[in-house]
Amino acid sequence: MNLNFKTYNFNTKIEEGNALIFDIIRKRYVRLTPEEWVRQHVIHFLIEEKGYPKGLIAVEKALTYNGLMKRFDVCVAGRGGEMMVLVECKSPNVKITQETIKQAGMYQRTLGIRYIFLSNGLVHVYMNLNRESGMFEFIRDLPHYADLP
Numbered sequence: 001m002n003l004n005f006k007t008y009n010f011n012t013k014i015e016e017g018n019a020l021i022f023d024i025i026r027k028r029y030v031r032l033t034p035e036e037w038v039r040q041h042v043i044h045f046l047i048e049e050k051g052y053p054k055g056l057i058a059v060e061k062a063l064t065y066n067g068l069m070k071r072f073d074v075c076v077a078g079r080g081g082e083m084m085v086l087v088e089c090k091s092p093n094v095k096i097t098q099e100t101i102k103q104a105g106m107y108q109r110t111l112g113i114r115y116i117f118l119s120n121g122l123v124h125v126y127m128n129l130n131r132e133s134g135m136f137e138f139i140r141d142l143p144h145y146a147d148l149p
Helices: 034-049 098-111
Strands: 012-015 018-023 028-031 057-065 068-077 083-089 115-119 124-129 136-139
Touching (some): 018 034, 034 057, 034 115, 068 098, 083 098, 098 115, 098 124, 098 136
Antiparallel strands (some): 012 018
């Protein structure tokens, strides 16, 4: 499926009847689901378009929120090691809704994230935490890594 991203080079294969895609962060092949297709595009977008170093990107890591185990899609650390960007990926057939924003907000409170990037591959939503008001504001684009505070 064509997504609203530039075309990237992916390594894919079929194994035991399952389509797999190589994740350059996790350094292994993972099952190619519609959400994973979006996630892999996001990872390449962050690295190739926005200059985020591969070594500062975490993919599908567990975290605890209100005693519940949750898993974020993609998170990027800043120069000082603090988590700066949270990405929530959805399948292209899943709309980005207020519920998606709420889900990302839960992760943000746990991780102290500054920027949120929501994508279903077709629609991208970017938000920035206003440190003074404590509220998220919609922004036009995600900053380049060199421009992060």
